[in-house]
Amino acid sequence: MKIEELRVAAYTVPTDAPESDGTLCWDQTTLVLVQARSGTTTGIGYTYADTGTARLIQDLLAPAVLGMDPMHIPEAWGKMIALVRNLGCKGPGAMAISAVDNALWDLKAKLCSLPLVSLLGACRKTLPIYGSGGFTSYSKEQLQRQLGGWAEQGLTRVKMKVGRHPGLDLQRVHAAREAVGNNVELFVDANSAYSRKQALYYMKLFAGECDVRWMEQPLAPEDRAGMRWLREHGPARMELADGEYGYGLSSFREMMDGVDVVMADATRCCGITGFLKVGALCEAFHLPLSAHCAPLLHLHPCCALPAVRHAEYFHDHVRIERLFFDGVPEPVHGELAPNFSAPGLGIAFRPEAAEPFRQSF
Numbered sequence: 064m065k066i067e068e069l070r071v072a073a074y075t076v077p078t079d080a081p082e083s084d085g086t087l088c089w090d091q092t093t094l095v096l097v098q099a100r101s102g103t104t105t106g107i108g109y110t111y112a113d114t115g116t117a118r119l120i121q122d123l124l125a126p127a128v129l130g131m132d133p134m135h136i137p138e139a140w141g142k143m144i145a146l147v148r149n150l151g152c153k154g155p156g157a158m159a160i161s162a163v164d165n166a167l168w169d170l171k172a173k174l175c176s177l178p179l180v181s182l183l184g185a186c187r188k189t190l191p192i193y194g195s196g197g198f199t200s201y202s203k204e205q206l207q208r209q210l211g212g213w214a215e216q217g218l219t220r221v222k223m224k225v226g227r228h229p230g231l232d233l234q235r236v237h238a239a240r241e242a243v244g245n246n247v248e249l250f251v252d253a254n255s256a257y258s259r260k261q262a263l264y265y266m267k268l269f270a271g272e273c274d275v276r277w278m279e280q281p282l283a284p285e286d287r288a289g290m291r292w293l294r295e296h297g298p299a300r301m302e303l304a305d306g307e308y309g310y311g312l313s314s315f316r317e318m319m320d321g322v323d324v325v326m327a328d329a330t331r332c333c334g335i336t337g338f339l340k341v342g343a344l345c346e347a348f349h350l351p352l353s354a355h356c357a358p359l360l361h362l363h364p365c366c367a368l369p370a371v372r373h374a375e376y377f378h379d380h381v382r383i384e385r386l387f388f389d390g391v392p393e394p395v396h397g398e399l400a401p402n403f404s405a406p407g408l409g410i411a412f413r414p415e416a417a418e419p420f421r422q423s424f
């Protein structure tokens with residue numbers, strides 16, 4: 064068996080409203096899709112990145128992976144890691160590898176006529192999720208409608224953005240608590256907007272006044288000492304979470320003593336292959352793992368990793384995944400279930416739906 068074709072495409076989809084978090088504003092999201100074919104079987108994988116990442120796959124990774132055995136994913140993975148040595152195996156390099164690696168996992172499972180979760184070995188049949196959005200660009204009404212909507216849908220955890228205007232954060236968090244009631248866990252994500260002291264101040268305030276249980280990425284991801292300090296001094300009922308900018312296994316190792324929950328993203332951390340390694344590392348450090356964004360892509364690997372606690376059901380990506388793919392599961396009682404009777408990721412790409420958003424690169 065050989066990987067005979069590797070096609071890459073990029074699609075940019077406008078958001079349904081202006082979106083911002085503590086440190087960034089955006090109005091569109093780009094999905095980079097890889098289709099890997101062996102014989103008559105095609106595997107699909109993707110990352111959320113940009114057209115430059117698509118170009119990197121097309122020019123550098125695709126020619127190297129062609130002709131390799133689709134059963135030998137670690138061999139292809141190692142070759143791709145070696146190829147980006149001079150570019151750096153972080154950011155676009157890691158995201159490009161992720162898209163290819165993810166497509167190879169879908170391909171291999173389809174070639175084996177197994178759902179990916181069964182190929183990996185399931186440890187659970189459903190995956191708890193949390194609703195994620197609550198952008199700082201939203202009005203109070205938008206914020207309450209979105210978070211309250213998830214609670215009505217049966218989700219038991221929701222996350223909102225904070226940090227753009229710290230002085231307004233507490234009243235926004237109160238509004239969110241009012242919308243979801245007292246039986247839903249409320250999370251906040253500051254996307255590195257706070258200083259160390261500011262983060263500690265708001266952690267105590269959010270935990271004490273609104274029972275917020277999770278503070279995500281309050282500081283710059285590189286500020287490991289700051290995260291360790293916050294973990295020691297923050298409220299006991301509030302967990303510190305970080306890891307969405309983890310790319311290689313070493314970076315995850317370095318963050319372990321500054322977080323209560325590790326986050327990882329298979330569209331960034333060198334694909335499902337990298338994600339599985341992070342899962343094992345979390346077990347070794349007795350820390351839970353939470354998948355960042357791209358819920359559809361994480362569903363199968365998360366149901367095969369004992370360290371996983373839940374996955375992020377991110378508003379932007381849910382919209383795009385529903386539009387671009389058939390076979391996208393809907394949440395039931397706050398959980399997603401993989402399709403155990405379909406091979407691979409259990410999804411089919413809808414080219415006609417994606418075509419209007421295609422970008423050249």
Ligand SMILES: [Mg+2]
Pocket residue numbers: 252254279280307
């Ligand atoms: Mg985040």
